[in-house]
Amino acid sequence: MSKYYITTPIYYVNDVPHLGHAYTSIAADVLARHRKIKGDDVFLLTGTDEHGAKIAEAAKKAGKSPQDFVDGLVPKFESLCKVLNIQYNQFFRTTNPKHEKIVQELIGKLKDAGYIEKRKYEGLYCVGCEKFLTKDDLVEGKCPDHKTAPVTHSEENYFFLLTKIAQEKDLYGLIKSDKFKVSPVARKNEVLGKIKAGLEDVSISRESVEWGVKFPGDEKQTVYVWVDALINYYSATKIYKNGPTWPADLHLVGKDILWFHAVIWPAMLLAIGEKLPKEVFAHGFFTIGGYKMSKTVGNVLDPGELVEKFGADAVRYAILREFPFGEDGDISEEKIANRYESDLSNGIGNLLQRTLSMVNKYDVKIKNSDSLKDIPFRGNDMDDFQKLNKAISGYIENLNFFSALNSIMLFVKVLNEFIDQSQPWKLAKENKNDELSDALSYVYNSLSDIVGYIDPFMPETSEKMKKQLKDLKPEPLFPRLES
Template identity: 40%
Template sequence: MADPFYLTTAIHYPNGKPHIGHAYETIAADVLARFHRQMGRDVRFQTGTDEHGLKMAQKARDLGVTPRELADEMSGYFRDLFDKLDISYDRFIRTSEDVHHTASQEIWRRMEANGDLYLDRYEGWYSIRDEAYYDQSELVEGEGGEKLSPQGTPVEWTVEESWFFRLSKYQEPLLALYNENPDFIRPDSRRNEVMRFVEGGLRDLSVSRTSFDWGVKVPGAEDHVMYVWVDALTNYLTGLGFPEETENMGKFWPADLHLIGKDITRFHTVYWPAFLMSAGIELPKQVFAHGFLLNKGQKESKSLGNVTDPAELADLYGVDVLRYFLLREFSFGQDGSYSHEAIVNRSNSELANSFGNLAQRTLSLIFKNCEGDLPLLADLAGADAELLDQVNSVCKSDLPDAFERLAFAQGLEAWMGAVFACNAYIDAQAPWALKKTDPDRMKTVLATLYVCIAQLATAVIPVMPGSMAKLRSTMGVGEGAVDTDWYTELASSDFCLDKPQGLFPRLELPEADEGEGA
């Protein structure tokens, strides 16, 4: 039986339409899900929208609609975007679902039964934008002297009756978790930040609000709604059927990976494991906090006028080009910067000129010179065997090893190295010249390239599922392994190659961006 693999993104806050950061995280998760399915694992991939909290209630009030109406509309935009981006999620969860309220109330009851919840009065600083509480020592001063959160968001002094979670009780268990399981938080820079925070001491956490009612009701205290992060984090259990002992709970929990942005690391690596310890539920295996996606080196904001609609980028450049660029351009886990120029240059140099041209040249030569019949792979020379070994090693070892570590850029760099090797080979062998001087040798060269291209397309189908599926279909690639035995069987069948179509047209910069640097 295939090993199960449960992967989640953070659920996205839908108080506005999705931005490029939402696309980045969800594309990365989708690539990982497709990769593990390709490796034969039984994958469950969950994403969704986090719809409760004061921020949503205020936004709805400002728009003159109910929070439910706002959530319904905005959640739809996220689903539409993910469909456009070819996201293969198994469950899209909404925290407004009744089943999620049931799950959240159950984890609350378990924490209460463990003696970890008590009623008191909260007085302190709260950021509506972050949906987070901050200690006085964490605040920074704004340009006008105003108090801001560490994220630079406005805070307000809040006083109200609240239920508290005994977070302080879990300081030592959390530190033991980090020390005994060093891979629980990745990358290491995030782990170090969290450990310093916890070592500095934990205060009990306010986990309910009475100033608004858009949220999950606290069991036995209906005038309180749960702090949005208690509710939001529970989604990872809800999607598996918790609190019922479902087949999915038994198969997929604990989660193998929570993939999140670095700005919500504390919630996932301090609060979430503490809640689970209190409720007696096994902890997830790993939390990976990726970096921010910057627009020409700047964070996107409405005030700067640089907010990018990822759907427009996908329409402009192609879904697979966008997916490839976001994982190829910079190291996953660190901040990365993008621009129209960077997307165009990367696509033209690597997808159009290198891989796309390699495939088009090879398949066109077979179509033209062999009438579409695949030549047999025979009489291999040293250069042929060397190329086959190199491409096989990259596709079966180097790229998978990198993707296992979420080192997407490193894996794709190795893949592109194999593409360059194929281009060097075709230029050196010049099969178009061999047509006249040594037609048998031409056939061997083309057969060698055919196997390599099929392997290269298969290796990156998790990254570019649409274009690579199209290429594989053109080449007669089925579900099985791509190797020389597969090719020999295909070449011996009645398969005939149709006239190939270009995969990646050369892109041009939008007029507004011509001449601008990255």
């Protein structure tokens, strides 16, 4: 049994969760479920990032202390996981005192190793991102994510000597050679290009932000919220009795936070002599009207409302089916509804219902799959179970959920077409009982395989299908939507 440690980002709790948070968590859960089915000992970590200026500001507006404010929002993020059937092993909170101590210890190690120094800094600061931007980062003078102009900000901070450690340990070479893997390739090339263009040392403390971990040795400063957040993946291996083992096998992140995970985080680990995560994978964004879905911008979809309308499995399916995981794509309630009707209700749901209805109507005795190997209608690559199973497994492990689901639904289409071509109703009318049994047994056994294929993506649907196939009692898997 292999250990596998996978993480989502910890989500910033300055507001309620939206579908963008659900996206990464669903992908992580699908991969975790798949690896558990294969027999791996999987640990899935998720959680919340609870410090920083934005949270302090939001708490002040709400008339609450920062701690009371985050305590009120965290259950909504935990509930999101429950609603979407995400089986995490641990929900991490950065306000955990044990984590705060580990953050201070790690920064102490960076200081002792000679990779931190105090400097005065002035630059362009985006409040929404909680980070300094360069002029090259801006689009028409504004932050590309938040569409606001940064403010000029000056203060004395502690700096992590990123340039020094990156050169000493050849971070560029580690990424280029995949010794530290950054995926997909387009994101890897972006990171390499930025490193080649020149690195700058990173401010890792704030003197004007009170809500955060106190910087070790200087009570007037707090640890930069992003540094605090990154360390959570490492802290989890130290805090929990049955926790994961460092290093992480996979950090799943959005492309907007790739730089922190692909450059700053590994550089910090190299500086203290720790092992690097094995892979960082950056997915694309949902867009609505061409803009990234963002709480700050205000163009969000509520996952709870979507689940109430379509069900958790349909939402899980639709957002991974609509476009490849590593790319950007547009999403909407209408697109989810279209997937629900075309792929789920009229596709897999219809296939199961019509198959079981005919098995019952014609009193067919189901044959096992071994006795069907040589029947005339086998031979298409799509109905070769071993090839299909291997392909789907490979797609999931490479985070190519789009192709995995496309293969499954293509197989569903092949089976529906096979029923139309073999015409079981005609075989029954002509008393061709052996051919009738072969035809429906083939589809029935194929549906049994589909149960396994969809299990990581749609666990509730998989269980419903398994029960209906066992009991031979068809019920609608995906009822018609109310108009």
